[in-house]
Amino acid sequence: MAGDQETRVTKVSVIEQQLLGDGSSCLVVIYGPDLGHRYELSDSEFTIGRDIGNQITVDLDNVSRRHARLVQREGKVFLSDLGSTNGTFLNDAEVRGEVALRSGDLVKIGGAIFKFLYGGNVESLFHEEIYRITIGDGLTQCYNKRYFLEFLEREMARGQRYGRPLSLTMFDIDHFKAVNDGHGHLAGDQLLRELAAIIRSKVRKEECFARYGGEEFALVSPESGPARVRKFAEKLRQLVEAHEFCFDGKRIQVTLSAGVADMTAEITEPAQFIKLADQNLYAAKHQGRNRVVG
Secondary structure (H helix, E strand, C coil): CHHHHHHHHHHHHHHHHHHCCCCCEEEEEEECCCCCCEEECCCCEEEEECCCCCCEECCCCCCCCCCEEEEEECCEEEEEECCCCCCEEECCEECCCEEECCCCCEEEECCEEEEEEECCCHHHHHHHHHHHHHHECCCCCCECHHHHHHHHHHHHHHHHHHCCCEEEEEEEECCHHHHHHHHCHHHHHHHHHHHHHHHHCCCCCCCEEEEEECCEEEEEEECCCHHHHHHHHHHHHHHHHHCCEEECCEEECCCEEEEEEECCCCCCCHHHHHHHHHHHHHHHHHCCCCCEEC
């Protein structure tokens, strides 16, 4: 893992060298094209859209040619939608009229998400955001796959050394492709964010909840024991099933399947552990979905 750590530091340093500059406000891409890019808001007005004539260009099909506008006045930055097809969202709420931004706000333009940073400490905030990008998933705000693998390997070594229990749960949204096909990818993105928020709010600080890929999530639970972990996975399944997911005024029924695995002496590599949890996840799918196996 040392080589990966060295690579990460190098990548962050390159990004910082390319993007550092003066200014008291900026937008940082935390999800979508040009991940990690920083846009200094130095002019009084900025437009965002797919057309190259915008100050900020987002080359995605679900972004309108002129999608949104940022205006600076009286020491504040205001955001408004420009009649885009898919809308502009601030912290998951659709923007109506003109709204003032606060440092840390998330601005969603089609399939891209920006974080707004403002204030005298904008440089340190930017450094922190770049680090978060290396370990987190910008869409769901949980850890990414790379951090998950590092965490799992570290906890496996600790568990093996001290003989402590370690459990791994793999979650998958049932029929997620049908959501994307029937309601569009923006609906799928919102579903992923909401589901991740539900689970993240219940996870203990010593656990690692991560987006493993696509609609699959992983939860590493040190020192919990198999009975508690399976009970917790069942609780999360029930919470998701009972939650009312809506997009564009339409309710979307969402369920998830989960596979739980516990570390044994025979499991020595993260890949083995993940394979076992995935096998139980697939079993949950084959048994009719919306259930926990393990």
